[in-house]
Amino acid sequence: MATMLITQKSMDQWARQVLRMSGCLLRLTTHLKRTQTRLPKPLHNDLTAARRLSILLMRSLVRAGASDPIDAAWIVQNGQEPMGEPLSEAMRNSLKAKAYAQAIRAAADACREMEIERDSTRALFEVLNDFADQAEQELNQAPAPL
Secondary structure: OOOOOOOHHHHHHHHHHHHHHHHHHHHHHHHHHHOOOOOOHHHHHHHHHHHHHHHHHHHHHHHOOOOOHHHHHHHHHHOOOOOOOOOOHHHHOOHHHHHHHHHHHHHHHHHHHHHHHHOOOOHHHHHHHHHHHHHHHHHOOOOOOO
């Protein structure tokens, strides 16, 4: 495998561009549904696959080190980090937090199986899997410093 030098700025820019592309595809899909334009099934499937692939690509870029453009958009809109203050140990390990982590993992696993069955792009699984990983990571974090 070749080593490539890619700047953080480039990675971040690519992730933002893919997020914008995904937004364009969503707006196009929404417009077509609102105008009740009937697309041929293959074209509809291509449009859906393109959106899923764009989400998969964005999540892959984030895993590779790009800043999450969704978090960046949140900061611009709200003027703060999306997660705010670190969670206390009690909040991280609450019954609801544990139930959420288990439920989102089960949803991710079920989604993976469904996407394998359908031979689809697995883009939704990737997103749910990221959420499940984050929820499980919060449960396993060391206590917040006092």
